[in-house]
Amino acid sequence: MARAIWTGAISFGLVSIPVGLFSATDDHTIHFNQFERGTSDRIRYQRINERTGKEVEYSDIVKGKEVGDGDYVLVEPEELADIAPGRSRTIDIQTFVDLDEIDPIFFQKTYWLAPTDERYARPYALLREAMTRTNRAGIATFVMRGKEYLTALRADGDVLALETLFFADEIRDRSVLDVPGTTKPKGKELDMATGLVEAMSGPWRPEDYRDTYTERVEKLIEDKRRGREVVREAEPAEPTAMSDLIAALERSVADARGGRKPQEKKKASSAPDVPDLSELSKSDLAKMARELDVKGRSSMSRAELEKAVAAAAPQSRRKAS
Amino acid sequence: VTPMTCPDCARDAEHCHGTLVRLADGTLECTDVSCLDTGRERHELVVPALPAD
Numbered sequence: 239m240a241r242a243i244w245t246g247a248i249s250f251g252l253v254s255i256p257v258g259l260f261s262a263t264d265d266h267t268i269h270f271n272q273f274e275r276g277t278s279d280r281i282r283y284q285r286i287n288e289r290t291g292k293e294v295e296y297s298d299i300v301k302g303k304e305v306g307d308g309d310y311v312l313v314e315p316e317e318l319a320d321i322a323p324g325r326s327r328t329i330d331i332q333t334f335v336d337l338d339e340i341d342p343i344f345f346q347k348t349y350w351l352a353p354t355d356e357r358y359a360r361p362y363a364l365l366r367e368a369m370t371r372t373n374r375a376g377i378a379t380f381v382m383r384g385k386e387y388l389t390a391l392r393a394d395g396d397v398l399a400l401e402t403l404f405f406a407d408e409i410r411d412r413s414v415l416d417v418p419g420t421t422k423p424k425g426k427e428l429d430m431a432t433g434l435v436e437a438m439s440g441p442w443r444p445e446d447y448r449d450t451y452t453e454r455v456e457k458l459i460e461d462k463r464r465g466r467e468v469v470r471e472a473e474p475a476e477p478t479a480m481s482d483l484i485a486a487l488e489r490s491v492a493d494a495r496g497g498r499k500p501q502e503k504k505k506a507s508s509a510p511d512v513p514d515l516s517e518l519s520k521s522d523l524a525k526m527a528r529e530l531d532v533k534g535r536s537s538m539s540r541a542e543l544e545k546a547v548a549a550a551a552p553q554s555r556r557k558a559s
Numbered sequence: 560v561t562p563m564t565c566p567d568c569a570r571d572a573e574h575c576h577g578t579l580v581r582l583a584d585g586t587l588e589c590t591d592v593s594c595l596d597t598g599r600e601r602h603e604l605v606v607p608a609l610p611a612d
Contacts, residue, residue: 241573243600261598269597272588283590285578296576297565299604315566315603383567383574383603 244382245354246327248365248391248398255353255361257329259382262348262399268455301384318384329389329400331376337392340375343409346402351391362398369393375401430487437494475519476540515544523547567603578604 242258272281285294301318302310329351353362369375369392376391390401423431478486515523523543527535530550538546567574577591579602587597599605 241571243573243598245570245572261596261600265596265598269595271592280592282592283578283580283588285590296604301604319566382600385599 242352242354243349246329246380248351248378249328249330250361250365250376251331253361253365254328255358255365256355257351257358257362257398258354259400260350260352262350266449266452268452268459315384319381329378329380329391331378331391333377334369334372334374335377335390337373337375337390340390340403344403345390346404349400349402350394351398351400365391366393366396366398369398427484427487430484430491434487434491434494437491473521473524475521515548518544526551573601574603575601577602578606581605581607583608 240260242260244259246257246259248255248257273279274281285299286292287294300312300314302312304310351362353359365376378389378391380387380389388403388405390403392399392401518526520540520543523540524535526547527538527543527550530547532538532543532546532550535543535546565574565576575589575591575594575596577589577594579597579599580588580590582588587599589597589602594601
């Protein structure tokens, strides 16, 4: 069994359930090490005493808070643990709320809780089943490694999940965005957009989505390792002009209802692999231009790219008309 | 002087003795080269990386 990153107890009324806390997610971001350019020398961090220049052991480090004029108050871990709210070793459930009431913006990270011993399996299952039956989450606070966490405990299949939440004052005021336009969309545009949303609706299947950027980083590294040429990604698609909005929506709805994704290219019946250049986005055309080695492609407009690609493409790749 | 013992070591909790360095772009690095998980919850010591004077 994995090692817990924290152990303590869930406090639920007069019931106390000793539990361990485990990460429920993994970050697959590629972590780079740092080197000095032109060398193979690694960059290292060291915790050194500013005065002596000597490295300091973890056990000899205490925390200090500046209180003005270069004066610091030093505190020991035990002193912080003594004043930690929620008795620091306890996840104190203060209230139960409807799970659907919590705006997803508050969710931070998911952990699992597991009883530390078989003896506590019964109260653990009891809390889990009660929350499943009521669709409620227990709101609790606890302290872990010098930080207080606001959390929501919820049932997750056979286990209890703990979601760390942002505190209300950590959520930014959306007015800072200064979103232009106060009129509500209506009429045909809204009907079309609603139709598109419905046509594109489907079940939530997280396994259908992959981190393609990380995959490209991995490929970049592998290509460099093998000494192969590195290929750059095409430019992003251009935003839809307001005058084209209805037309774009109509075409997207038709594509979605036809079982194709809007980005998919229409294929000519006589030549299945030949794209219709007039329907390609600027980024698709830029990609083709790069494959065809069209000179000056980076400064071309979409129309210029279409013309240049049509001229440079072999006969079999042009639109069948 | 009372010798300090890491409470997480005493409890056998999974953690790291490195200092988590929070860079300006939001990325996190650990002073412990063997640390593979830069989760805040695994680290007692966290510092922001500040430009040198």
